[in-house]
Amino acid sequence: MRELKFLNQFFWKYRWRLLLGIVFICVSNYFRVLQPQVIREALDLVIEQVNSYRMYDGFDLGVEYFGVLSYTLMLFGGLVLLLALLMGFFLYLTRQTIIVMSRLIEYDLREVIFDHYQELSLDFYKRNNTGDLMSRITEDVNKVRMYLGPAVMYCANLLSTIALVVVSMLAVSPTLTLYTLIPLPFLAISIYYVSNIIHTRSTFIQQQLSKLTSVAQEVFSGIRVVKSYVRERQQVNYFAQESEQYKEMSMNLAKVDAWFFPLMVFMVGASTIITVYVGGLQVVAGNISAGNIAEFVIYVNMLTWPVTAIGWIASIVQQAAASQKRINEFLETKTSISDPAPDDKHQLRGDITFEKVSFVYPDTGIRAIDKVDFQLKSGEKLAIIGRTGSGKTTVADLLLRMYDVTEGRILVDGKDIREQGLANLRRQIGYVPQDVFLFSDNIHNNIAFGASHDPSREEVEQFARYAAVYDDIAGLTLGFDTMVGERGVTLSGGQKQRVSIARALIKHPEIVILDDCLSAVDTNTEQQILGYFNEALADKTAIIITHRIYGHLKFDKIIVLEDGGIAEMGTHEELIKNGGYYSEIVERQMTEEEEA
Numbered sequence: 001m002r003e004l005k006f007l008n009q010f011f012w013k014y015r016w017r018l019l020l021g022i023v024f025i026c027v028s029n030y031f032r033v034l035q036p037q038v039i040r041e042a043l044d045l046v047i048e049q050v051n052s053y054r055m056y057d058g059f060d061l062g063v064e065y066f067g068v069l070s071y072t073l074m075l076f077g078g079l080v081l082l083l084a085l086l087m088g089f090f091l092y093l094t095r096q097t098i099i100v101m102s103r104l105i106e107y108d109l110r111e112v113i114f115d116h117y118q119e120l121s122l123d124f125y126k127r128n129n130t131g132d133l134m135s136r137i138t139e140d141v142n143k144v145r146m147y148l149g150p151a152v153m154y155c156a157n158l159l160s161t162i163a164l165v166v167v168s169m170l171a172v173s174p175t176l177t178l179y180t181l182i183p184l185p186f187l188a189i190s191i192y193y194v195s196n197i198i199h200t201r202s203t204f205i206q207q208q209l210s211k212l213t214s215v216a217q218e219v220f221s222g223i224r225v226v227k228s229y230v231r232e233r234q235q236v237n238y239f240a241q242e243s244e245q246y247k248e249m250s251m252n253l254a255k256v257d258a259w260f261f262p263l264m265v266f267m268v269g270a271s272t273i274i275t276v277y278v279g280g281l282q283v284v285a286g287n288i289s290a291g292n293i294a295e296f297v298i299y300v301n302m303l304t305w306p307v308t309a310i311g312w313i314a315s316i317v318q319q320a321a322a323s324q325k326r327i328n329e330f331l332e333t334k335t336s337i338s339d340p341a342p343d344d345k346h347q348l349r350g351d352i353t354f355e356k357v358s359f360v361y362p363d364t365g366i367r368a369i370d371k372v373d374f375q376l377k378s379g380e381k382l383a384i385i386g387r388t389g390s391g392k393t394t395v396a397d398l399l400l401r402m403y404d405v406t407e408g409r410i411l412v413d414g415k416d417i418r419e420q421g422l423a424n425l426r427r428q429i430g431y432v433p434q435d436v437f438l439f440s441d442n443i444h445n446n447i448a449f450g451a452s453h454d455p456s457r458e459e460v461e462q463f464a465r466y467a468a469v470y471d472d473i474a475g476l477t478l479g480f481d482t483m484v485g486e487r488g489v490t491l492s493g494g495q496k497q498r499v500s501i502a503r504a505l506i507k508h509p510e511i512v513i514l515d516d517c518l519s520a521v522d523t524n525t526e527q528q529i530l531g532y533f534n535e536a537l538a539d540k541t542a543i544i545i546t547h548r549i550y551g552h553l554k555f556d557k558i559i560v561l562e563d564g565g566i567a568e569m570g571t572h573e574e575l576i577k578n579g580g581y582y583s584e585i586v587e588r589q590m591t592e593e594e595e596a
């Protein structure tokens, strides 16, 4: 239960609501407990008066007497109705305070978790799968809310009902109270066990359901592959297998679920029989009135739900503690990339220095970068070339501080990037990643996403022109308002790359990193984009990771990476003279172009 302590800060935040809710529930229960007392009075009155009425039967006085009795009973009926209304009104207020409080805390908690998720570094996202992140912020928060709202409300209800009912019962007959209450602890314990079994089985069902969902999601996302490999039947069979398991589990749950109400009715029935039997003996002995038996039967019914709720509350609290534990695990995870100066807003010049930088991926132990040493002055252009897996993307990730270097230092404007404002650094780097990701939104918003201001349509269009994608977008029926699906399904690979370039450029960055972002673009478009780069990025520092050599873009430095280390470094002319990997691909590319 230690885990739930984390939530106390929220209870404190909404303490007045909580307190008011508890007061309302006590008032509501007070009116509820008065009802059986009014009914007892009415019943005793009827029993007593019916005997007297028989004496006047056949006389005129008898009719009058009957009129007065009916009127008094109507008054009692009206009183019970009034008490029920008052009780209902305060119950409404209870829900308006406690359940609303739980919804407010749910909102706060989600925000805290979401904020924290955003702060965490890439290695956290590599370690944990998206489904797990999602379920903690949705299902686990839901389970915790059940504790914050219903469990707290039923707990307050339980305590106040038991206190008020038991005090009223004791005032009538301590012996009868004792006998009446005997079956109730058995009810609480058995409901607790049944609830626990239900919970365990529900958890398995939940897991199976999320497995089923991910199977379906994966098949639908990869539907092209499934269709092209004619694997529909296998997928259907696999889905049916998983569905069958889900069905079996649900049937098992239904079997236990079926015990819940019969058990409750049996225990309440036992309690009622004891009340009538022991109460009857006491009436005969003249200790209590017949009306008291009716009063006790109503009390027993009043206690049924709160006592049943003990088992239920215990189960909710257990589930909430387990969920909060999972939430706390992530909340306690510290980001490995800290921001030493969150308010830093200084303008970068764009000098970049890698000083004997090495990097080992923590999860795989792969040494992706090995003693990389280079310097770029503000405005210089660097091309990084190398075979796949040679560490090119890792260089970009390190400069953006997606990871921190294992050895060595990266300096921007002469200062270690680990000592600079992280947000400020990232804000001034325009990064186009290799695997383009577009949000499920329209094209305008996807491009505007990069800007620190709210850019006008004209500005967005201008940057789309720079990225040579304007004509493609203008050709769509909805133009810049076209929605791009979950993964930009309506755009081709090359179009997505260019939208992603426009998004990076609209930031007006001081440093630009393009990671193989022209791979899906034809030569003409490539020339168009590079023409803009030459002009607009003339004074910006740029790192271009590529597999192709761009004759149109003049690089101050070219680095050839091999197994994370620098195999060749120099200008185009120097590397051609070297006769290494670089000259090899230049030659191959020239032959290809000639052949084309």
Ligand SMILES: Nc1ncnc2c1ncn2[C@@H]1O[C@H](COP(=O)(O)OP(=O)(O)OP(=O)(O)O)[C@@H](O)[C@H]1O
Pocket: 126, 361, 363, 364, 366, 367, 368, 386, 387, 388, 389, 390, 391, 392, 393, 394, 395, 434
């Ligand atoms: N997140 C990661 N966790 C563990 N190892 C990784 C991770 N990302 C990359 N690697 C490994 O680091 C090495 C360098 O990868 P990197 O992506 O930097 O290469 P690259 O030169 O950009 O390749 P490509 O040209 O195919 O994009 C590879 O061996 C790769 O398997």
